[in-house]
Amino acid sequence: xxxxxxxxxxxxxxxxxxxxxxxxxxxxxxxxxxxxxxxxxxxxxxxxxx
Numbered sequence: 020x021x022x023x024x025x026x027x028x029x030x031x032x033x034x035x036x037x038x039x040x041x042x043x044x045x046x047x048x049x050x051x052x053x054x055x056x057x058x059x060x061x062x063x064x065x066x067x068x069x
Contacts, residue, residue: 039048041057042064048057053066 039050039055040046041048041060041062043062044057044060046057046059048055048062048064050056050066055064055066057063
């Protein structure tokens with residue numbers, strides 16, 4: 020028998036499927052005046068884009 024320790028698991032934030040995750044770096048994007056902007060890498064998208 021092996022003695023295995025279990026590490027406490029950190030809770031993950033709930034998965035969001037609202038399309039506001041950056042396609043480039045994966046960070047959260049923010050909407051501003053019909054533009055969606057990633058504050059991490061600078062990627063921008065128009066809010067009318069699919």
